[in-house]
Amino acid sequence: MAYIVAPSCHKCKYTDCVSVCPVDCFYELDNMLVIHPEECIDCGACEPECPASAIFEESDLPDKWNYMIEFNAVTSGAMEPADASGDYSGVRGLPADVINEQKEPLPNADAEIDIEKTQAEMEAHYNFKA
Numbered sequence: 001m002a003y004i005v006a007p008s009c010h011k012c013k014y015t016d017c018v019s020v021c022p023v024d025c026f027y028e029l030d031n032m033l034v035i036h037p038e039e040c041i042d043c044g045a046c047e048p049e050c051p052a053s054a055i056f057e058e059s060d061l062p063d064k065w066n067y068m069i070e071f072n073a074v075t076s077g078a079m080e081p082a083d084a085s086g087d088y089s090g091v092r093g094l095p096a097d098v099i100n101e102q103k104e105p106l107p108n109a110d111a112e113i114d115i116e117k118t119q120a121e122m123e124a125h126y127n128f129k130a
Helices: 016-020 067-076 115-126
Strands: 003-005 026-028 033-035 055-057
Touching: 003 033, 003 067, 033 067, 067 115
Parallel strands: none
Antiparallel strands: 003 055, 026 033
């Protein structure tokens, strides 16, 4: 099973995880990262490096975030938007670009986020419906 980037990455985009990944499976959206599930080798090196605790092994992903499995797949290019159960027809710039080097996080990366509102914010920002 692949690792999944969860909503807690939204609006922070730390890239510590990218610097330890032995393959190029991370993709960069404008304000978060996602993992291509077919390129991830399930090594787990990225999970402890994430300051936002936003990376989960798919089997450990909380049920309320199951939509992130498909979100990671679609936005990384592993799944065609038309094949998804959610509506990704309005998402711009797919697939995201691969990222393989560490970058600065977003300016407000350390700000506390309301994780309960994050799904709605992501749906509005990326123009999709899980």
